[in-house]
Amino acid sequence: MNTRLLSVLGGLLLGAAVAAGCWMLASGAPGVSEDMAPLGSLAPRGSLALPVPPVPPRVAAGQDYEKCLDLLENDPTGATAFSLGWSAGGEGAAHCLALSKIALGQPAEGAALLEAMAGRSIAPPAVRAMLFGQAGQAWVMADDNDRAYAAMTRAVGLLGDDVELLIERAGIAGSLERHDDAIADLDQVLARDPTRTDAMTQRAATLRKLNRLDAADGEIARALALDADYPEALLERGILRQRKGDTEGARADWDRVIELDPDSPAADLAEQNLALLDAGPDNGPEPARKP
Numbered sequence: 001m002n003t004r005l006l007s008v009l010g011g012l013l014l015g016a017a018v019a020a021g022c023w024m025l026a027s028g029a030p031g032v033s034e035d036m037a038p039l040g041s042l043a044p045r046g047s048l049a050l051p052v053p054p055v056p057p058r059v060a061a062g063q064d065y066e067k068c069l070d071l072l073e074n075d076p077t078g079a080t081a082f083s084l085g086w087s088a089g090g091e092g093a094a095h096c097l098a099l100s101k102i103a104l105g106q107p108a109e110g111a112a113l114l115e116a117m118a119g120r121s122i123a124p125p126a127v128r129a130m131l132f133g134q135a136g137q138a139w140v141m142a143d144d145n146d147r148a149y150a151a152m153t154r155a156v157g158l159l160g161d162d163v164e165l166l167i168e169r170a171g172i173a174g175s176l177e178r179h180d181d182a183i184a185d186l187d188q189v190l191a192r193d194p195t196r197t198d199a200m201t202q203r204a205a206t207l208r209k210l211n212r213l214d215a216a217d218g219e220i221a222r223a224l225a226l227d228a229d230y231p232e233a234l235l236e237r238g239i240l241r242q243r244k245g246d247t248e249g250a251r252a253d254w255d256r257v258i259e260l261d262p263d264s265p266a267a268d269l270a271e272q273n274l275a276l277l278d279a280g281p282d283n284g285p286e287p288a289r290k291p
Contacts, residue, residue, distance in 0.1 A: 031243040058094030068096035076103035090122060095131075102138050111138035115151055129159035133168065138187055145175045163189045167199055174206055182206045197223040201233045208240060216240055231257045238273065247277055 024073040052263035058065070064086055071079035083089060083097035102110035118131035119209035132155035137231050152169040159165060170185035189196055207216035215239055223233040240251030254270035261267055 004162065020045065029131045033106070055227060059095045059121075059123065059131070060090065064089065064124045064150065065096065068093070069099075069264060072096070072099055072103050080104065091123070092115060095158075097136075101272060102141070107138040107141035111135045111142060111144075111147070111151070120152070125158040129155040129165065132158065133165055136168065136172065140172060140175075145172055145228065148172050149176060160193065163192055163196065163199070166195075170199075170206075171237050174202075174209070176240035177209075179206050179210050191251075195226060197227050200226075201230070201236050204236050204240070205235075208236075209244070213240060229256075229260055231264060235266045235270055235273075240275070242277070251277060267277065 014144035064082075068079050068082050068086065068089075071082060077100075079096055079100035083093045083100060086093040088097075089096075098110045098117065099111075099115060101107075113133075114131050114135035118128045118135065120133065121128050123131075130152050131277065136148045136155060137153035139151055149169065149172045152165065152172055156162070156165050157168055166189045168184040170182040170189075173179070173182040173185065183203060183206055186199050186206070189199040193199075200219050204216040204219035204223070207213075207219060216236075220233055220237045220240060223230060224237065225231070227233070234253045234257045237266070238250040238257070241247075241253065242250040251274060254274050257264075257270040258267045
C-alpha cells in the first residue's frame, strides 16, 4: 500500500482523539484543482490520503484490537477476516472492519460502516466526531463529496471547536464549489488560531477561485510572513503571480517549492506548472472542470 495513503488521520483528527482523553470502549460499549486555469494547485488536504493512519485514533483497548489494527497496512484482507471472526470485539471489531474495507479499496462501504458505528455509539462526542471524520474522508475517496460534507458536518457538530475538522470540511466545501462555506469555516479556524498558515493558504486559494485576487494576495502574504518557506503557500503565490502575468515571479516561487521539498505533492505540482509555463500559453491545457 502506498505509504502516502497512511498518514492523514494521525494528524488530521488527532485533536478529536486528544479531546477524548483516555476514554476507551474496552467493553465494546496541496492533485490538480478542478478550476485552476491553466496551472494546478494542491487539492484539499485528505483528498489524496487513506483515512487509515499508522496509529489510528483508538475506540477500544486490548490486544485483539491492536492486532487487528496492525494488520491494516500489510494485510487488510487478514484484518477483515480477523474482525469478522472476533465475536466479542464490539466497537473495536466494527472499527477495524470499516478501516479494512477502506484499505481494500472499498471506501464507500467503509464510510457507511463508520457512519453507522458513529450514529449508534455511546462513546463521548470527541470519539464519535473522529468516526464521522474518518467516514467523511472515506466518502471523498469514493468521489461522493456530498456525503463527505454531510459526514464532516456531523463531526463538526459534535466537536465544533476542532480546527482540523473545520479545515477538512472547508476543503470538501471547496470541491463542491461552496466557496462561501469554505471561507466561513476557515475564518473560524483563524479566529481560534491566527497562526495556521495552512488555513491561510487554503483561504487564499478559495478567494482566488472567487476571482478575489487582491484579497488572495493579502492572505498568502500573511502566511508567508509567518513562514517564508512554507511550500504550499509558495505554490499558491506562484499561481496568483501567474494569474496576474508575473511569470518570472511564479517561476521563482515554484523553483523554491521544489528546492525546499522535492519529493512532496507540492513539488510535483510545481514541476507541472513549470512545464506548462515552458510550453507557453498556446500549448497549455484548458481549465480542468469537475465532471
